[in-house]
Amino acid sequence: MRQIYLLFAGIIIVIPFIINAVASPTPDGSFLFNKSFTDTVPAGKVPDSSKVNTIRDTLKPVKANLPSTDSIPAYTDSTGTDSLHLNGPKLSKDSLDAPITYKAKDSIILVVPDKKFYFYGTANTKYKKTSLSAERMNYSQSTGIMEATTATDTSGNPYGRPQLEDAGQAFDSDTLRYNINTQRAKIYHTRSQYGEGYVHSEQTKRAPDNSIFGFRNGYTTCNLDTPHFQFRARKIKVIxxxxxxxxxxxxEIEGVPTPLFIPFAIFPITHGQASGILVPGYVVNAQKGMGLENGGYYLGLGDNMDLTIRGDVYSYGSWSLTASPTYRKRYHYNGGMTLSFANTRFGDPSVKTEFSRSRDFRVTWNHSMDSKARPGVNFGASVNFGTSSYNTYNVYDYSTRVNNNIGSSITFSKTWQGKPYNFTAGLTHSQNLSTRDVSISFPAATFTVNTLYPFQPKEVVGKAKWYHKLGIGYTTTLANNVTFKDSVFGKSKMFDALQSGMKHNVPISFSIPVMKNFTLSPGVSYAEYWYTKKTIRTWNDTKRVSIDSVGGIDTTYQAGFFAARQASASISLSTALYGMYQFGKNSKIKAIRHVMRPTLSASYQPDLARSAYYDLRYNRGGDSIRQSYYTSSSVGVPSEGRSGSISFGLDNNLEMKVFSKKDTSANKEKKIKLLDGFGITGSYNLLADSFKLSTFNIYARTNLFxxxxxxxxxxxxxxxxNARGKRLDKYVWQEGSFSLGRLTSGTIAMSTSFQSSDKKSKAKEQEIQNLENEQSTDAAFQAQQRQLAAVRKNPGEYVDFDIPWKLDLSYSLSYSKTIIPDSGGVVTSFNQYLxxxxxxxxxxxxxxGMNSGFDFINRQLAYTTIYISRDLHCWQMSINLIPIGTYRQFSITISPKSGILRDLRINRSRTFYDL
Structure with a gap:
């Protein structure tokens, strides 16, 4: 192996100066003697005798007990360097091709009669990238064997084990012997690391081709000297x-042999891609039967691409197949795709009335482009699309189960350097898995001309004129949108619902400072809408929509080219007002500051879109509302009616200063935000025939403490x-009620998080930052996505033991009361969830750990998962439980932490359905 080869290189470090010392018990003063073995003097030049014996002249001798009288004095802190000069005299065959450094903390001794060289006290030799260290080293010239051993302290305990290091790989042993002539080595009681694995061997032999043969071995991924587990094998070979x-x-677990035997084992230690089989896991599913999950094959296709294929198969006939290719090109782009197909069977095929099946698919695709690859151009994709029932029968993790909405986006954008043009195009998709509604927008494109200032000179001399700030822009939007049920995907009903349109908008605006603290902003805007379809909805008294009721809305479509227009002129005035309340000197509250930002604007809008609206009757009582022919348009609809509005708004900010000992400044103050913002907006239409006052929009936001x-x-x-929910042109306060009006919709959301301190937080943040940096230049993004998917599926296997406890809470409340024609009137919606x-x-x-929630409206717990984890150092045990709901599951897994033995797991899982 390469590590043993490095050991050989480290051993032969001492050869040149060993041979130099065997001819005499003391260093010879002759130039010719030193020249022959040190190879440090160029040919034809005789140096001064004071410069020949480097070690002798630079080190001071001290008293030492020598093993024989034929030995040189011992030197403390001995160091030296043997070097090779290629332009010097002819070299011997055993000369080295690089400088060597060597040292010993205690002494370096040469015994001439025995032809042996000794190192004492933390000896170390370095040759190129190879380093060999031991408490004792000796070399025998007669046998050509270099030996490195430990020493024994006064208590009889060994210390200073031989250590060989090279290129990040390390070898640790009791005794090491190496034959320079045959290039073979024998190591006793060695411990070596190969990738994620460690090999413990009583005896190890190294062959000339660097391969390693071990006798009485143990292989493990546990990094302890006495590992928690290992595979005991009599013979082992390392390539x-x-x-x-x-x-x-x-x-063997904790030194105790188990009944588990394997006829052979192969552990890969290659770096990078390595194609191979992915071992499946055994499961028991009440709906699908006994099965094997996540078995498959990984195929490495080079530095730029790979492919993972996994499949599930069950005894009741259900199966699924997933293909996950990833691709990358450094400094250009990276991405990955997942294609999943599943066939789930229910009941007995022999009984047709009780048998059914669900064929589902899911497609995901992620693509990102390095911003430096093509400046000004960017392309990205995040696609998640599939059948609504795919999650029902194939997904069990908490975050996916509680999320009923999925979406996709594919975008392309281009910015022209030095020009005010921008172009974006793309596809968007949204899907509600609960209602099975799908909305797709494609193709969609926007071309924008940034605001231009035609009257502004290139170089302004003196004070700028008001017309210099007059700006004009242009935006055009093309959109195609379709909304349908997923059951009609690809069918004629889906294409019948397709809406296409284009919108052009030309805004003209400028701002003028008024009285220093005010800003006046006039503006003019014109917009034109183009449509290709008109939707006409009419009430049908004879239409049967249910057993108990008759009457409903019919819908017809009319194709062609239709246009609608909207124009407006506006002027606005805004400012900011500050107020401060100071407290007494002894008060812990120093001051409270209130900032108000009022805005007032006036606008005029002619009625250019009246022809785009009609009266829609929505119940048997004859009630109707105004609705547009282009309600479902992809580019929106202009508002109806003539308008001369005065709009108003008031935004507030509230902050407090309190005394703080932690503040290092002289003021000892700390700023606390009481309200980041709260306010109200509305408008009054002076030209409307009725309902002149608009609704009031109120809002508030803060982050307390x-x-x-x-x-x-x-x-x-x-x-x-009125009694049927129809608005009347009469204010609420005219009825004797002291209020602004009726609350028609509202939301409130609160969230907080608590956790104990984490001493390793900075190191983890740095690790995350490093990973994010790698994502821009490598394929780490796809690996991270696969890791996140594994975390969601088995949260108990990925917990942070450095944080003793943590708790996340969130609460949401929403209310709405609106008229929906298709429902026949007013619909009230109320949701409350924790x-x-x-x-x-x-x-x-x-x-x-636990993930759950509570639905206050239905008074029941939401989808709940509970997990229990046990850190076993090199192993980890996790128990995952879904105790309630339609899909209940229990699983227990014990597996090594090492990725190389990830498939060596004990897994037991059961899934139960209540359909």
């Missing part, structure tokens, strides 16, 4: 940088409604 091959082996995030928003309607997840350590090696 450097390729394989560790073993004969019959027995698994940097721990509690709170966001809230709502919509208040100032008008009253989610929580966390874990805690029973002991430094035991951890319990």
């Amino acid at each position: 450097p940088d390729k394989l560790v091959i073993s004969g019959p082996a027995n698994l 940097d721990k509690l995030n709170i966001t809230a928003s709502g919509n208040i309607d100032p008008y009253v409604v 989610s929580f997840n966390g874990d805690f350590s029973l002991t430094p090696k035991w951890k319990i």
Whole structure:
């Protein structure tokens, strides 16, 4: 093996100066003697005698007990260097091709009659990248054998074991012997590392081709001197940088042999790609039967591509197949794709009334482009698309099960250097797995001309004129959108629902400072909408929509070219007002600052889109609402009616200064945000025939004490409604109610997180940062995605034992009350949900965790997972439990932490369905 070869290189470090010392018990003063063996003097030149014996002239002798009278004095802290000059005299065949350094903390001794050379006290030799260290070393010239051994302290304990290091690989042994002539080595009680594995051998032989043969061996991935487990084998062979091959082996745990025997074993130690079989895991599933999961094959296709194929098969006939290719080109792009197909069977095929099957698929694709590959051009993709029932029968992890929405995006963008043009194009997709609604927008494109200032000179002399800030821009948007149920994908109904359109927008704006603290911003905007389809919806009294009711809405489509327009002119005025309240000197609260940012604007909009709207009746009572022919348009719909509005808004910010001992400044103050923002917006249409006052939008957001995030928003309607929910042109306060109006919709969300301190947090952050840096130049992104998928599937196997406990909480409340024509009237929606997840350590090696939530409306626990983990140093045990719900599961896994033995796991899992 390469490591043993490095050992040989380290041993022969001492050869040149050993031979130089055997002719005499003391260094010879003759130039010719030293010249023949040190190879340090160029041909034809005789140096001064004071420069010949480097060690003798530079080191001071001290008293020492010598093994014989025919020995040179011992020197403390002895060091030296033998070097080779290629332009010097003719060299002997055993000369070296690089400088060698050597040293011994105690002494270096040459015994001439025995032709032996001794190193004492932390001896070390270095040759190129090879380093050999030991407490004792000796070399015999007569046999050509170099020996490195330990020493014994006053208590009889050995110390200073021989250590060989080269290129990050290390060898540790009791005794090491190497024959320079035959290039063979024999090592006793050695411990070597090969990749993630360690080999312990009583005796090891090294062949001239660097291969290693071991006798009475143990192979393990545990890095302890006495490993927790190992495979005991009588014979083993190591092919450097390729394989560790073993004969019959027995698994031994804590020194106790187990009944598990294997006829042979092959452990790869190659770096980089290595094609091979992926061992499946055994499972028991109540719906699918006994099965083998995640078995397959990994195929390395070079530095730029690889392919992983995995499959599942079950005794009741269900199966699935997944292909995951990844690709990469450093400094250009990287990405990966997953194609999954699954066939799930239910019931007995012989009984047709009870038998059914579900054929599902899922496609994911991620692609990212290095920004430096083509400046100004970027292409990226994040695709997640499939059948709604794929997760139902093939996915069990918590985060996927509780998320009913998936989406995709593929984007291309180009920016012209030095020009105000931008272009983007792409595809977007959203899918609700619960309602089975799918929305796809493709192709979609936007071309933008950034704001131009046609009246601004290239060089402004003196004070700028107001018209210098007059800017004009242009944006055009092309969009094609279709919304359908996933059951009609690829069918005519899907294409019938396709909507296409284009929107052009030309804004003209500029800003003028007024009285220093105010900003006046006039503006004009024109927009034009183009459509290819008109949707006409009419009430049908005879349409039967259910057993109990008659009447519904019919929908027809009209193809062609249709256009709608919208224009507006506006002017706005904004400023900021500051208020400060100072507290007394003895108060811990120093001050409270309030910032108000009021805005006031006026706008005019002619009624250019009246022809785009019609009256839609939506119930048997004759109630109707105004609706656009292009309601489902992909580019939006202009608003109807003439408008002369005055809009207003008020945003607030509230901060507090308190006394703080931690502040290192002289003020000893700390700033606390009480409210990041809260405010209200609305408008009043002076030209409207009715309903002149708009709804009020209110909002608030804060992060209290940097721990509690709170966001809230709502919509208040100032008008009253009749018994059927239809708005009347009468304000709420005219009915004697002291309020702004009715709350038609609102949301509030709160979240917080608590955890104990982590001493290794900085190191982990640095590791994450390094990984993110690698993603921009390598394929680490795909590996990380696969790792995250494994974490979601088995959270108990990936826990952080450095954090004793943590808890994450989030709460959300939403309310809405709106008129939906297809439902026949007013629909009220109310949702309230609390989610929580966390874990805690029973002991430094035991951890319990849970992910769950509570639905207050249905009064039941949400999808829940519980896991228990045990750190076994080189092994890890995890128990994953889904105790309630339609899909219940239990699994226990014990597996090594090392990736090379990841498939050597004990797994037992059961899945139960309540359909």
